[in-house]
Amino acid sequence: MIFDSHAHYDDAAFDGDREQLLMSLRGAGIGTVVNVGASMASTRTTLALAEKYPFVYAAVGVHPSETAELDEEGMAWLEEMCARPKTVAVGEIGLDYHWDEPERAVQQHWFRRQLRLAGKVGLPVIIHSRDAAQDTLNIVREENADEAGGVIHCFSYGAEMAREYLNMGFYLGIGGVLTFKNAKKLKEVVAYMPMDRLLLETDCPYMAPSPHRGERNSSLYLPLVAEAVSRIRGISEEEVIAAAEENARRLFRIA
Numbered sequence: 001m002i003f004d005s006h007a008h009y010d011d012a013a014f015d016g017d018r019e020q021l022l023m024s025l026r027g028a029g030i031g032t033v034v035n036v037g038a039s040m041a042s043t044r045t046t047l048a049l050a051e052k053y054p055f056v057y058a059a060v061g062v063h064p065s066e067t068a069e070l071d072e073e074g075m076a077w078l079e080e081m082c083a084r085p086k087t088v089a090v091g092e093i094g095l096d097y098h099w100d101e102p103e104r105a106v107q108q109h110w111f112r113r114q115l116r117l118a119g120k121v122g123l124p125v126i127i128h129s130r131d132a133a134q135d136t137l138n139i140v141r142e143e144n145a146d147e148a149g150g151v152i153h154c155f156s157y158g159a160e161m162a163r164e165y166l167n168m169g170f171y172l173g174i175g176g177v178l179t180f181k182n183a184k185k186l187k188e189v190v191a192y193m194p195m196d197r198l199l200l201e202t203d204c205p206y207m208a209p210s211p212h213r214g215e216r217n218s219s220l221y222l223p224l225v226a227e228a229v230s231r232i233r234g235i236s237e238e239e240v241i242a243a244a245e246e247n248a249r250r251l252f253r254i255a
């Protein structure tokens, strides 16, 4: 079944129909969801979702744009949350220079700290990197983040950067962007990368695939991404879905 490796079902965009939508997933072929924290508050709501729904797992962490809220107390709390039984990753963490807020030094500091946390507790990481290719790669290398392993979520760089991460054992998260007409670079990456490193992800409510671009996204649209991968790779949609599920279970250690 489809494994959605990156969702934000705690987002307010789902307040009107969250329960109904989540309960409809299995019938639509979506078997497992990793809900990803992006702040202290959303880490809390992510853990609550994981407690409520057997098929939902949690990633705990603070998104680069929210790192101004982090302090030592916050880090200690995140470490505690890593020990919760449904926690499978530290994320999403990283660098986002698109908004450049908070300042880069602050983002870098808490990215390093959260990478070290993942290493300490032995969980893989979910990395968000936007307009920050070289700094992300440098920090991942300097912190030996390949030991914990993880996924570069919503991968948006070219084949050369993909090779760097693949060589370190990382997975690449592929979502709705692949279906966009202007996604030439990402299509090259999907053609080039080994199938045993590909994860399917929505990043919902964001990043809805074509022809739903701009609408609220959900795991129900993931078959459109699987179809795009299958066309590029010349394999069936079922093979794509099976490989991506196996990869996600291996990375997040979900039996």
Ligand code: NI
Pocket: 006, 008, 036, 092, 203
């Ligand atoms: Ni996300």
